[in-house]
Amino acid sequence: EQQFSNPPPQQTTWNAPRPVPVDDGFIAREPELRRSPFRMALGPTGITTGQGFGYGVGLGADFGTGSVGGRLSAAWLRGEGKRDNGESSRTGDSVGIYTGEITLDLHKRGPIHPVVGMGAGVIHVSRTDDKSGFAGVGTGRFALEYALGLEDADVRIGANLTGGLIGPVDDEIKGLRGYVQTGLHLAIGF
Numbered sequence: 001e002q003q004f005s006n007p008p009p010q011q012t013t014w015n016a017p018r019p020v021p022v023d024d025g026f027i028a029r030e031p032e033l034r035r036s037p038f039r040m041a042l043g044p045t046g047i048t049t050g051q052g053f054g055y056g057v058g059l060g061a062d063f064g065t066g067s068v069g070g071r072l073s074a075a076w077l078r079g080e081g082k083r084d085n086g087e088s089s090r091t092g093d094s095v096g097i098y099t100g101e102i103t104l105d106l107h108k109r110g111p112i113h114p115v116v117g118m119g120a121g122v123i124h125v126s127r128t129d130d131k132s133g134f135a136g137v138g139t140g141r142f143a144l145e146y147a148l149g150l151e152d153a154d155v156r157i158g159a160n161l162t163g164g165l166i167g168p169v170d171d172e173i174k175g176l177r178g179y180v181q182t183g184l185h186l187a188i189g190f
Contacts, residue, residue, distance in 0.1 A: 034189075037063065039187045039189040041060035041073075041188075042185060044057060045183030045184075046182055047080070047180070047181045048080060049091060054078040054091055056075060056076050058181075058185065067105050068104055071103050071119070072100050075096070077096075078093070088127050088128075088131070092127040094126045095124070096124040098121050100120065100121060103115055111148075112147075113158075115141075116143075117140070117142075118141075121136075122136060136167035136169070137167060139163065141160055143160035144158060145158035155187070156187040161181075164181065166178055
């Protein structure tokens with residue numbers, strides 16, 4: 001008679017569940033808001049060299065979704081007006097500023113975005129007395145933006161302060177050495 005061995009005992013295997021992270025509410029986490037790779041900004045802006053205040057409009061295009069990005073901007077403004085002796089101010093009758101910069105968003109998560117930027121560009125000062133001219137400019141900018149937190153759009157309101165130091169300059173506007181530009185803006189991402 002042939003004998004067979006007994007089958008091995010049945011073994012039950014247990015798959016331990018993976019630990020699920022528990023949000024106990026004690027650790028602060030800011031939500032990741034929608035960040036567009038391209039935002040257009042528009043708003044009022046002003047300029048001064050310390051002799052008065054000129055105002056106008058500023059336009060910007062911001063690029064990037066991370067902490068590091070870029071910005072192209074332009075501003076068209078009135079000059080600071082005439083001096084007390086009737087001469088044109090350093091910013092003439094009107095000013096055009098065209099710049100590009102590298103930006104750093106110091107807090108990319110959450111609704112508040114402190115942004116610093118450094119760049120270069122060109123400034124054009126127009127005068128009625130035929131002493132118009134161009135100058136190169138180096139810029140440093142600080143902006144504070146608030147993201148509205150819309151689920152499907154990157155919309156921000158903000159304020160900025162830019163300092164410009166004049167570099168190579170035409171003889172007609174050699175009195176212009178620097179300026180401060182400030183403004184408000186509404187930025188909408190696409």
